[in-house]
Amino acid sequence: MRPGARHLPPAAVTHHHPAALSSQQLPAAVALAAAVATGIVALFHASRIVTDDGQAHHVPAFVRRVLRGRAAAFVPVEIGHTIIAVGMVVMFADPSGAASSAAFALIYLALAGVFLVLVLTNPACCEPARWSCCSMLVVEALAMACMARAGRWPVGDLGDLSGWFAVVFTVAAVAAVGGPLLRRVRPAWDAAPAPITPVASRLVMAGGMLLMLV
Numbered sequence: 001m002r003p004g005a006r007h008l009p010p011a012a013v014t015h016h017h018p019a020a021l022s023s024q025q026l027p028a029a030v031a032l033a034a035a036v037a038t039g040i041v042a043l044f045h046a047s048r049i050v051t052d053d054g055q056a057h058h059v060p061a062f063v064r065r066v067l068r069g070r071a072a073a074f075v076p077v078e079i080g081h082t083i084i085a086v087g088m089v090v091m092f093a094d095p096s097g098a099a100s101s102a103a104f105a106l107i108y109l110a111l112a113g114v115f116l117v118l119v120l121t122n123p124a125c126c127e128p129a130r131w132s133c134c135s136m137l138v139v140e141a142l143a144m145a146c147m148a149r150a151g152r153w154p155v156g157d158l159g160d161l162s163g164w165f166a167v168v169f170t171v172a173a174v175a176a177v178g179g180p181l182l183r184r185v186r187p188a189w190d191a192a193p194a195p196i197t198p199v200a201s202r203l204v205m206a207g208g209m210l211l212m213l214v
Contacts (some may be wrong), residue, residue, distance in 0.1 A: 042085035
């Protein structure tokens with residue numbers, strides 16, 4: 001050792017070891033419940049694609065009505081919700097595996113780009129309910145791309161993005177509950193276009209994102 005040289009004690013040296021990250025991860029029961037809930041959402045939106053009018057005559061009419069809700073399915077949005085929900089299942093089930101890879105991040109960054117192009121260029125997305133769904137899919141895909149490399153949930157600090165994403169998803173959850181309540185209080189508003197995405201689905205997606213963020 002050279003005279004005057006300074007060395008950090010072993011305790012001061014930090015490494016990103018899997019064991020060190022385990023304490024920052026969600027409890028197993030919470031992660032499992034979130035994975036199951038988002039898996040159900042993925043199946044729900046995938047089924048809305050195949051039970052859209054004219055595509056599934058063998059499916060009973062009442063089943064199609066339950067799956068579609070008040071608004072007819074908009075296939076690009078249903079595909080986007082399915083991909084996002086499947087990705088959330090992977091993130092909750094195995095955060096330090098495939099969900100923390102560069103390929104996973106690139107897939108969701110590309111998905112965000114696709115829906116941003118749809119929002120900006122596709123006339124079908126100009127209808128308010130479709131526009132809001134497509135815009136939210138852009139934000140959700142960007143959030144997943146940003147969180148992908150963390151390998152743990154909650155992810156901790158993403159800089160200013162953490163707060164911004166948290167605000168967006170909190171507002172989305174409040175709006176999912178508040179919208180139907182306002183329609184009951186103000187019956188005249190019931191004539192407004194119904195949301196494409198059902199309330200339960202929006203709550204699960206927003207809640208799952210908040211779990212991973214904070």
